Amino acid sequence: MEKIVIKGGNALHGTVGVSGMKNAALPVLFACILVKDKCVIENVPDVRDVAVTLEILSKMGAVVRRINKNSVCVDCTHLKGGTSDYELVRKIRASYYLLGAELGRFHRAHVGMPGGCNFGVRPIDQHIKGFEALGGRVDCGSGYVDVDATESLHGAGIYFDVVSVGATINIMLSAVLAEGTTTIDNAAKEPHIVDVANFLNTCGADIRGAGTDMIKINGVSSLHGCSYAIIPDMIEAGTFMACAAVAGGEIRVQNVIPKHMESITAKMREMNVEIEEGDDYLIVRSDGNLTPTSLKTLPYPGFPTDMHPQMSVLMCRATGISYVREGVFDNRFRYVEELARMGARIKVDGKTAIIEGGVHLTGAKVTSVDLRAGAALIIAALAATGKTEITEINRIERGYDNIVGKLKELGADIRKMYQPDDASMDIAN
Ligand code: UD1
Numbered sequence: 001m002e003k004i005v006i007k008g009g010n011a012l013h014g015t016v017g018v019s020g021m022k023n024a025a026l027p028v029l030f031a032c033i034l035v036k037d038k039c040v041i042e043n044v045p046d047v048r049d050v051a052v053t054l055e056i057l058s059k060m061g062a063v064v065r066r067i068n069k070n071s072v073c074v075d076c077t078h079l080k081g082g083t084s085d086y087e088l089v090r091k092i093r094a095s096y097y098l099l100g101a102e103l104g105r106f107h108r109a110h111v112g113m114p115g116g117c118n119f120g121v122r123p124i125d126q127h128i129k130g131f132e133a134l135g136g137r138v139d140c141g142s143g144y145v146d147v148d149a150t151e152s153l154h155g156a157g158i159y160f161d162v163v164s165v166g167a168t169i170n171i172m173l174s175a176v177l178a179e180g181t182t183t184i185d186n187a188a189k190e191p192h193i194v195d196v197a198n199f200l201n202t203c204g205a206d207i208r209g210a211g212t213d214m215i216k217i218n219g220v221s222s223l224h225g226c227s228y229a230i231i232p233d234m235i236e237a238g239t240f241m242a243c244a245a246v247a248g249g250e251i252r253v254q255n256v257i258p259k260h261m262e263s264i265t266a267k268m269r270e271m272n273v274e275i276e277e278g279d280d281y282l283i284v285r286s287d288g289n290l291t292p293t294s295l296k297t298l299p300y301p302g303f304p305t306d307m308h309p310q311m312s313v314l315m316c317r318a319t320g321i322s323y324v325r326e327g328v329f330d331n332r333f334r335y336v337e338e339l340a341r342m343g344a345r346i347k348v349d350g351k352t353a354i355i356e357g358g359v360h361l362t363g364a365k366v367t368s369v370d371l372r373a374g375a376a377l378i379i380a381a382l383a384a385t386g387k388t389e390i391t392e393i394n395r396i397e398r399g400y401d402n403i404v405g406k407l408k409e410l411g412a413d414i415r416k417m418y419q420p421d422d423a424s425m426d427i428a429n
Pocket of ligand 1: 306
């Protein structure tokens with residue numbers, strides 16, 4: 001059991017390098033299932049969800065070789081479909097990509113129901129609707145999803161009733177090797193959709209329109225191996241920007257695609273954070289004096305739901321009332337109770353958080369209830385008076401590559417420790 005201990009009050013200075021995007025790396029790694037060849041994937045973040053994904057793949061017969069901390073070679077030539085480990089699959093949300101990838105390669109899939117952060121009900125009906133359109137018969141029961149398209153896996157026109165990142169990628173995975181043409185209408189447009197399409201096209205797929213709401217996939221007979229580098233993580237970048245906004249100081253967030261950051265940059269500027277854009281970096285300056293605002297989370301290019309809890313902390317520090325409306329998930333407010341332990345005054349009314357700003361945050365013992373909730377607690381702790389101890393940090397490490405080490409480099413007083421409390425057992429980063 002480990003915890004993160006932070007003493008607030010230090011301004012941040014220096015440069016922080018952003019890692020590859022978790023939500024792009026995971027589907028790209030699962031997409032390797034479609035390739036009977038070696039794929040070298042670079043700029044892979046060193047996070048727990050990636051480790052679980054690689055373990056799932058290797059237990060299914062893939063040859064997985066770590067080239068270095070952020071590069072991996074995956075060879076799925078001899079992978080066996082339908083053999084994923086139920087317990088590992090339950091650990092991560094992204095394991096739903098096994099459905100699309102197994103269906104694409106073997107024309108059938110047998111996968112445990114996925115896990116992931118608890119934001120209320122997270123149905124997969126749109127994934128299923130897409131698989132059925134491609135010729136799959138879907139059966140859910142006993143904790144598993146089975147899809148059978150052994151008679152015919154064929155292209156189809158699919159219209160999604162809701163914009164879904166997971167369903168859009170899953171249908172791309174199942175359609176690249178299907179016979180004929182598939183069109184996805186009302187597709188998600190997130191940068192990671194484009195990244196997965198670019199990876200598959202580098203392997204010989206024919207996917208057009210990724211990044212718009214209409215994607216066209218012309219099926220091809222096979223894919224070949226390639227080398228591919230994952231795009232930078234816009235949510236990790238946004239999280240460091242939020243850290244500097246509340247702690248004060250000046251940081252350079254290096255290795256970003258500024259275009260992906262537009263909604264976050266615009267909202268922080270509205271809050272009095274100074275942001276300078278370069279080709280592949282952002283310089284963020286703040287004196288900690290923030291102005292209130294309101295935001296609604298939406299699918300890309302709208303404001304990302306994965307930055308919602310972090311922005312709420314900025315709003316706690318802004319003098320006046322701010323509002324956050326969650327427009328993607330049913331319930332993403334579990335962080336509110338933990339922030340309240342640190343003095344935050346947030347009321348939740350349906351899908352809206354009403355945030356009374358200008359409060360004095362104080363260090364406390366808090367729990368990371370999900371990945372981005374944990375990030376929000378770290379941000380709050382940087383601005384708080386006194387010591388904050390965050391437990392359940394495995395949830396933070398699911399998606400942040402060395403966040404403790406990176407913040408320490410920027411001047412934060414932050415440590416990872418074993419529980420129970422014992423300073424002699426400090427962990428290196
Ligand atoms: C992915 C990300 C998550 C991010 C989210 C939105 C991964 C592993 N997770 O989650 O970090 O917060 O995108 O950017 O990449 N929905 C349905 N039916 C479906 C699918 C989705 O009703 O079949 C609903 C969901 O309940 C939610 C909305 O659509 O309200 C968006 O979900 P979706 O984009 O699919 O999110 P995930 O893929 O689960």
